[in-house]
Amino acid sequence: MAYHKSEHYDLEITEELTGKYKDIITLLGENAQREGLLKTPERMAKAMQFMTQGYHQDAVTILNSARFEEHVSEMVIVKDIELYSMCEHHLVPFYGKAHIAYIPNGYITGLSKLARVVDVFARRLQVQERLTTQILEAIKESLNPMGIAVVIEAKHLCMMMRGVQKQNSVTTTSAFDGELLNNSITRSEFLKLISADLS
Numbered sequence: 001m002a003y004h005k006s007e008h009y010d011l012e013i014t015e016e017l018t019g020k021y022k023d024i025i026t027l028l029g030e031n032a033q034r035e036g037l038l039k040t041p042e043r044m045a046k047a048m049q050f051m052t053q054g055y056h057q058d059a060v061t062i063l064n065s066a067r068f069e070e071h072v073s074e075m076v077i078v079k080d081i082e083l084y085s086m087c088e089h090h091l092v093p094f095y096g097k098a099h100i101a102y103i104p105n106g107y108i109t110g111l112s113k114l115a116r117v118v119d120v121f122a123r124r125l126q127v128q129e130r131l132t133t134q135i136l137e138a139i140k141e142s143l144n145p146m147g148i149a150v151v152i153e154a155k156h157l158c159m160m161m162r163g164v165q166k167q168n169s170v171t172t173t174s175a176f177d178g179e180l181l182n183n184s185i186t187r188s189e190f191l192k193l194i195s196a197d198l199s
């Protein structure tokens, strides 16, 4: 399945999900036949497939599709990549930003591909910790860089709308590899650069 520009949905899955969402709406005490809800099960079926399309995408293939040989050794940072994911415990969103850095080792990748890799893993049922390390592992496999850092800051709606109901807590997760794991000066430089406001 591919969902790129023209959003194609698998017909069979859409039909089956539509029936199940109709049941869910009814079980929640609503009238699935009223006008405003008539098309909702199908909309949900499509929305949920969109938000889990990452299962059908391969991050390493995406990174490799714009991998260029380049002998630079300075850290590359893409920060503030917005992300929307879904917590695997409650299937409600968590959202925030990812900051990614790597130190090339003979190869660079297209900058947009780093943002695409965030989406590939964010558009699945996730926990923030796994999302963070999956991004790192994909970059490692494609580019084998001298160092990698991934930091994600996110707010979890399951902690805001329900449950503990805390509106202001932000969860930060990080994963480091190579120079960015072992060299504290390099890691500090990365952390300083992602916290700097360039606007």
Ligand SMILES: Nc1nc2c(ncn2[C@@H]2O[C@H](COP(=O)(O)OP(=O)(O)OP(=O)(O)O)[C@@H](O)[C@H]2O)c(=O)[nH]1
Residues within 6 Å of the ligand: 087, 088, 089, 126, 127, 128, 129, 156, 158, 159, 162, 163, 164
């Ligand atoms: N580690 C981690 N936990 C998460 C993430 N998203 C949600 N959670 C937590 O998953 C936990 C599930 O705990 P349970 O006690 O099984 O579920 P619950 O009764 O709904 O918990 P409450 O949210 O405390 O009401 C909760 O503490 C959530 O805050 C995440 O990305 N990473």
Ligand SMILES: [Zn+2]
Residues within 6 Å of the ligand: 087, 088, 089, 090, 091, 092, 156, 158, 159
């Ligand atoms: Zn949750």
